[in-house]
Amino acid sequence: MDGSRQTTAVDYGPEEAAMQAYLRDGERRAAALGNRGPIRFTPSGELHPDIVEAYWRCGFYIFEGVLKADELADIERDLHDILDRLPAERGAPLDAQGRPALGADSTAPNLLWSKPLGDPFGGTKLANGRHPVKMFEPTAAADAPKEVVYLILGSLQFSEAALRVYGHPELLAVAAAINGPDFTPFNEALFIKEPGRGSSVAWHQDGTTHWDSPEWDQGVHGFNFMAQLYGCTAANGVWVVPGSHKLGKIDIASLVAKAGSERLPDAVPMIAKPGDVAITNRQALHGSFANTSKDWRVTVNFGFHRRKSVLGVQGGGVHNAAAVYDADRIRERARLIGYGIDARRQRFPAETSYVYKAHAEAGFSYRWSDEARAEIKDYNLLDLSI
Ligand SMILES: O=C(O)CCC(=O)C(=O)O
Numbered sequence: 001m002d003g004s005r006q007t008t009a010v011d012y013g014p015e016e017a018a019m020q021a022y023l024r025d026g027e028r029r030a031a032a033l034g035n036r037g038p039i040r041f042t043p044s045g046e047l048h049p050d051i052v053e054a055y056w057r058c059g060f061y062i063f064e065g066v067l068k069a070d071e072l073a074d075i076e077r078d079l080h081d082i083l084d085r086l087p088a089e090r091g092a093p094l095d096a097q098g099r100p101a102l103g104a105d106s107t108a109p110n111l112l113w114s115k116p117l118g119d120p121f122g123g124t125k126l127a128n129g130r131h132p133v134k135m136f137e138p139t140a141a142a143d144a145p146k147e148v149v150y151l152i153l154g155s156l157q158f159s160e161a162a163l164r165v166y167g168h169p170e171l172l173a174v175a176a177a178i179n180g181p182d183f184t185p186f187n188e189a190l191f192i193k194e195p196g197r198g199s200s201v202a203w204h205q206d207g208t209t210h211w212d213s214p215e216w217d218q219g220v221h222g223f224n225f226m227a228q229l230y231g232c233t234a235a236n237g238v239w240v241v242p243g244s245h246k247l248g249k250i251d252i253a254s255l256v257a258k259a260g261s262e263r264l265p266d267a268v269p270m271i272a273k274p275g276d277v278a279i280t281n282r283q284a285l286h287g288s289f290a291n292t293s294k295d296w297r298v299t300v301n302f303g304f305h306r307r308k309s310v311l312g313v314q315g316g317g318v319h320n321a322a323a324v325y326d327a328d329r330i331r332e333r334a335r336l337i338g339y340g341i342d343a344r345r346q347r348f349p350a351e352t353s354y355v356y357k358a359h360a361e362a363g364f365s366y367r368w369s370d371e372a373r374a375e376i377k378d379y380n381l382l383d384l385s386i
Contacts, residue, residue, distance in 0.1 A: 009196030010117065010292040013138045015261070019289075022263045023234035030234075030268035033242060036062040039170045047177035055178070056218065059245035059284035060270065063174075067165065067227060067275035074161035074347075075229050079298055082158055082190070086111070086149055102158060108320070108378040110158075112151035114199035116140035117290040120150075122202030127318045131202035131287075133256045138290050140197060150199045152190040153319065154380030155300070156336055162190065162300050163368075164347055165227055167340030169354035174279060175304040178223060181357040184310050185333050186222055186303030187319050187383040193236050193298070198291030201238075203252050203264065206282035209313055209386040211249050218246045219281065221386060222305035226270070226278040229300065234269035235293035238278070238286055241267045245281035252285065262289075310384050319385040333382040334358060338366025 012019040035058040040048035055061040067075075087101035088094060090113045095101045103110035114120040115137075121127060123134035156163045165171070166188065175183045192198065207221030226238065241264060244250060259265055267285070270278050280286065282303065291297060310330060316322040323329070337356050345353045346368060359365070366372070 009294045010138055010141060012290075012292050013136060015136070018261070018263070023269070026239065026267065026269045027234050027271060030271055033058055033268065035060065036064060038065055039063045039174065041173070045173075047174055052177065055279060055281075058240075058242040059281040060240050060242075061279050062270060062272055063277045063279065064273065065275055066168070066170065066277040069275075071161070071164070072229060072274055075159070075165070075298075075300060078159035078161045079190075079229065082152065083192075089145075090147055103152075106154070106378055108154050108381045110153050110380075111149050112153070113147040114150050115146065116144040116148055116197040117199060117292065119200045119202050119290070121204075122200070127204075128208055130206070130208075131204045132253045133202060133262065135200040135202045135262050135287070135289065137200075138292050144197055148192075148194060148197050148199070150192055152192070153187065154378070155188050155190045156340070157376050157379060159190070160343060160373075162188065162302075163336075163340050164344040165300050165340075166302055166336065167342070167344035167354065169341075169344075169352060171225055171277060172337070172341075172354040172356065176357075178219065178279070179304050179306045182307040183304045184307050184330050184384055185336060186224070186305050187380060187385060188302040188336075191297070191299040191301055193288070193291040193296065195236075195291060195294045195296055198236065198297065200290040201288045203256065203262070203285060203287040205244070205250060205252075205285055207386065208318060209315055210309060216248070218283065219306070220309050221282040222303055222309060223279050223281050224301055224303040226280060227300040228272040228274060228276050228278075229298040230296050231273045231276065232270060232297045232299070233293060233295055234271065235289070236291040236295055236297040237270045237272065238280065238288045238299075239264075239267040239269050240280065241285040244285040245283035250285050255285075305384060305386060309386055313386055315384060315386040317385070319383045320381055325384055329382060330384065331358075331362075333379075333384055335366055336376065336379060338364060339368050339372055339376065342366050343368035
């Protein structure tokens, strides 16, 4: 796969010219935000205040150059393996080579399918109706398959490279700086936007539990890291309305009606190179367009919460079954952080591993091994979805 920038694979449709103008204008506005650069810490180990300021001002920040070439090669290898092992079609038990398909024996949800360039969620009641407006669905090439996988949930059980990204010491230090050192997991996913096929993700805000809470604030629903394997462009990347994470629940349908199209005038694209990792506030209004470009976009996506946003809260219902999240559940789900840190230590022994406070204080240690690999099957049944 070549992640290099090219032109379009498929025409966006009747509004191709307007779309191209919007993409270029968005790139210019994104460049002016001042919310990108390498991860930097102060001499005393705090996340640099300029980064903290820009993250809370914009609702997202792009950390440049976090994943290096060897780690990207690992992720790409896993991606090829995953793509090879996908079911031949939705629900099929076997892959194209007749082997048991990826996730076919799972209980937890894993593969999400869409028609090529489709919008499976927009304008539906799915996920609590949080994607109220359907995006434009361009017409895919005649030889495109009937459906493509655009999202893989519980991805750490399918990719050891993704598990190692999950244990990245600097990213975990960022999680502690933003959500507190007792931060908890949310969920993990791979977003796969194939050129000329990848579906859109209609405008939405994440978060279901705290919008009307007296405890609501700009960070209460946590954030997602979005690590880019091939980088992302205005055409295939996530778009965000800067500052919208501060606004509470937004009337998305009215915004789109006012704009006269899905091209929201205040939104900007995340532009990233291979190895860049964005941090995105889940309350920010965001979405992505059908990938009519010739560039792959593969995002290793993983989120974290403040512990106090999760503990004792009734969550679920979107990514998994509804439940009240108690300390046992948080502890069990957080073992993936321990496995991620150890898997990373084994692959990159020269790196200083992250010390996760909850594990250090409780005296828990986690060893990544074949037994652990078997043990995390269906781990995402315990996602902490708020
Ligand atoms: O990667 C995308 O296109 C969408 C990501 C997203 O909506 C999310 O992480 O909440």
